[in-house]
Amino acid sequence: MTGDTGTLPHTVPAARDASGPEELRALMEQVEDGLRSYLARERFRWARKDGRGAEPALAVSELVAAGGKRLRPRFLLSGYLAAGGSPAQVPVRAAMALELLHVSALVHDDVMDDADRRRARPTVHALHAGLHRDRGWFGESRRYGESVAILAGDLAWAYADHLMSGTSRAVAEEWFALKGELIAGQAMDVTAAAEPTPDAGLARHIALLKSGRYTVHRPLTLGALLAGRTDLAPVFEAYGEALGEAFQLRDDLIDAFGDATASGKPVRQDFGRGKTTLLLALAMRSDARVRELVERGDAEPLRELLSGGAVHARVEARIDRLVERARAALAGSALPPGWQRELAAAASRVAYRES
Known part of the structure; x- marks a missing residue:
């Protein structure tokens, strides 16, 4: 393995059994330390001549530091x-790259959604639009804030690619697939919101691209490839796509019925924008009043209509089935028993937001 991004070794290592969550926690601490030091260097590099050049790097750093x-x-x-x-040869840089790619997606997603909160703090575009207004600068405050956010998101994307440089061809191809699916999912999400339709199949496909592959499936497969294993791709695909969809459906329910204080971001956003979530697709198909409220953007009446109803229950039931499907994919696989147990437990934490 070369550096800590890693290239595929010539020999295939045997899968090791889990030594417990402590090992994973220790590696995650290395990721946190790596992100802090990497972003501190970047802020210093761009601030040396003029602090204005460091604004995108500062925005990325602050979002990462927010948790x-x-x-x-x-x-x-x-x-x-x-x-x-x-x-001893942990691909810390690759793990850092995934988090920074996620930050890039969040910053751009917040611009597209016109969201004003993220991780319990102002979004990048909202913060900088406010600074522009407060300082009485020339031009349009909204345009200025969105410009800074676009640059910050692009910079986080560049950081992610930099951290993934030097990997094997197999890893690079998986990385490329992950990024392409993320963009395609976002594009479908934007278009589907512009032409709301009660299409449950489309909602599931968007959830698969935006979350199923990007959150669970591709990261697991990237990790296996960095360890020199190609044979685990099928089990990670089956597990990851099921769990990733469950994760996205839980996010949809949190947006619909959750509390902004607990989630750290605005709620009822999907209702106001008519996004094609599975919840809304099923609801529009079964109740004409839902479509009327979606078209008017009446978020609170829509929440009251759907909360605790049959459609809500159907989405919860689908999450249950997806979690069981993810766990079933682990059984009988080539993964060590300890890691089967660890990933089965992770399925509950991710789908039900258990601590």
Whole structure:
């Protein structure tokens, strides 16, 4: 393995059994330390001549420092260790890259959604639009804030690619597939919101591209590839796509019925924009009043109509089935028993937001 991004070794290591969550926690601490030091260097590099050039790097740093679930780096490291990767050659840079790619997606997504909160703090575009207004600068405050956010998102994307440089061809191809699916899912999401339709199949496909592959499946597979294992791709695909869809459906329910204080971001956003979520697709198909409320953007009446109803229950039931499907994919696989148990437990934490 070269550096800590890793290239595929000539010999295939045997999958090691899980040594417990402590090992994974220790590796995640390396990811956190790596992100802090990498972004501190970048802020210093761009601030030396003129602090204005460091604004995008500062925005990325602040969003990373604000926290987050770190699901993608965690799944990458889980895939790496489950595939027999040595802790002495941990692909920390690849795990960092996944988190920074996620930050890029969040910053751009917040612009597209016109969201004003993320991780319990102002979004990048909202923060900088406010600074522009407060300082009485020339031009349009909204345009200025969105410009800074676009640049910050692009910079996070560039950081992610930099951290993934030097990997094997197999890893690079998987990385390319992940990024392409992320963009395609976002594009479908934007278009579907512009032409709302009660298409449950489309909602599931968007969830698969936006979350199923990007959050769980591809990170696990990247980890296995960094450990030199190609044979684990099928089990990670079956597990990851089921669990990733469950994760996205839970996000849809949190947006519909959750509390902004607990989630750290605005709720009822999907209702207001008429996004094609499975919840809304099923509801529009079964109740004409739902379509009327969606077209008017009446978020609160829509929440009251759907909360605790049959459609809500159907989405919860689908999450249950997806979790069982993810767990079933692990049984009988080539993964060590300890990692089967660890990933089965992770399915509950991710789908039901258990601590």
